[in-house]
Amino acid sequence: MLNDIFIKPFVDMFSAPDFLLQVLWEGLVSGILYALIALGFVLIFRSSRIFNFAQGIMVVFAALTLVGLHAMGVPAWICVLLTLAVMFGLAVTIERVVLRPLVGQPDIILFMATIGITLFLIGLGEIIFGGENKVMITEELGIPTDSVVLEPWGGLLILEQKDITAVIVAALLVVALLAFLNKTRMGRAIRALGDDHQAALSVGISLQQIWVLVWFIAGIIALVTGIAWGARAGVSFALEVIAYKALPVLMLGGLESITGAIVGGLMIGMLEKLFEIYWGQPLLGGNTETWFAFVLALIVLLFRPQGLFGERIIERV
């Protein structure tokens, strides 16, 4: 038993390093996607203290809109622009209808409101686009679909080009986002709002504008995530479950930290794959991916209650 837990998995890893690399790569790709969703959460949480549960359904909604528009005969790149317009419309509507009347309410109320948004979007998406699984328009968007075969140490390592594209696009997106937040006027306004609402308001930063902007950026991230994940697994409401995966990523990385979201996402993506392949399937009957990330995050939190990169929690009476 102890042998199965402590020795055999590592022997397996080193006897077949190419397979280990393959597992790590798969984990990395899903980790990137978790990180992207977590990024959407973090942006909204930082600027408004809203725990946005709707980020997962926004991913589904963006992907469905894209595919649905293309099915109506619109050229692929115009579809992307139109979807962005839809996400902007969604951001404005959410800010006007839901957030504005709820400014200043306790966190849990705003959290529930985003679950309300989630339910609404699920219903709306099902009515407009139908519930069946759809194929993402990967080729039409110019994403290569071949795979690269490497042979490290005489083994076999298969990298799908669309996964490589996803990794590159995600990296570019993160760099662009960091540049936007750190170098532009708007980005500074977002960070100011995150630091102190009232101080930001008193120097003339518009809460409403920034909220629309932040939700729109979250929408853009959702679209990118939707394309990348849809290319791997198709577009359906099952995608929504990956939103739950972003939650332990947030815990691990800290709710306020962009770095935390990325590092946490990659860590969880790779570790859960490793655990599933080397411990979960042989010892526990498999499918451990549903809870492993949560338990890992829980254990980390017991030692660092604010997550790995979160702001230090200072409490006063």
Place this chain on the structure above:
Amino acid sequence: MLYRTAGQFKTSYQADQALFPVRQDAFLLAVILAFAWVIFPLMASEFAYQTLLIPILIYSLAALGLNILTGYAGQLSLGTAAFMGVGAYACYKLVTLMPWLNPVVAILFSGVFSAGVGVAFGIPSLRIKGFYLAIATLAAQFFLVWLFEKWGWLYNYNASGAIQVPNLEMFGVYVAGPQASSVTQYYVVLAIVTLMTLLCINLTRGNLGRTWKATRDMDIAAELIGINLMRSKLTAFAVSSYVVGVAGALFVFMWRGAAEPNLFDIPLSFRILFIAIIGGLGSVLGNYLGAILIVGLPVVLNTLPEALGIPISSATVEHLNIMIVGSLIIFFLIIEPHGLARLWALIREKLIIWPFPH
């Protein structure tokens, strides 16, 4: 006019602290109880039992359990459904291992198991707070549902992986299983829910309830005035999980008749959280109002198009339902973030001084 508190003088502290210091409240409650115990069973159809009466009671009980944890002790939990599952599976194991056991005793005892599991998953709450804790309770949610699926012993190694409620007898009458009649099940549920409600009201009014409220309002301050936070938080987890576990056992044994692991998945948790929040956090009455709304609404929405003669396919109706429930949640949060119970409190205040505005 009808709702005057003037003239009802209290001459002792005991009278002042009574459960219903206002005579009209006690009268109103008596009317409601009369309806629940006598009039509904005389009038209700099979459909009403199965879609409204029994589920509303069970959901209210589950929401009451959650409300103790979230509304009174301030610990946000998203794992309610998993604790219901623990109650249901524990009850299933109890009645299959010990068929001679009285089913009501089994149901009440199964809550003990979920209380134990609840305390185990409540331990992180001593260090983690707020949303971090909420996500930590999701760990319980996903882990326990996975366990229900993988641990064959829990469902007696059924081929289907689901638990099936056997016929259970109490004093010569079937109370659970395919042969039980809805009326008996309704009475069993009603009796347990009434009992639990009374218990919870008194717990939240007492010493324990006051320490919970102090913990909720500011835990550091509570600690400074000498409240043992560990005791306060863990008892909240224990009591809450006990009530939720009993609700889970009722959910399967008195209503669904069978259960698969994914029945206890996260949508059920959210449903109960909705009930607690729309009803009003930190209120006992609110759970019932919330359950009536959340359980009753889809039933009304399902029968409405047919009654009006609008031809819509049932799938569209279901999706419209989800949309409408989502928007109503937002609507109720906007008009009264403190829930339906607060709305009733406001109405009550207006009634006392009616017809004068001040």
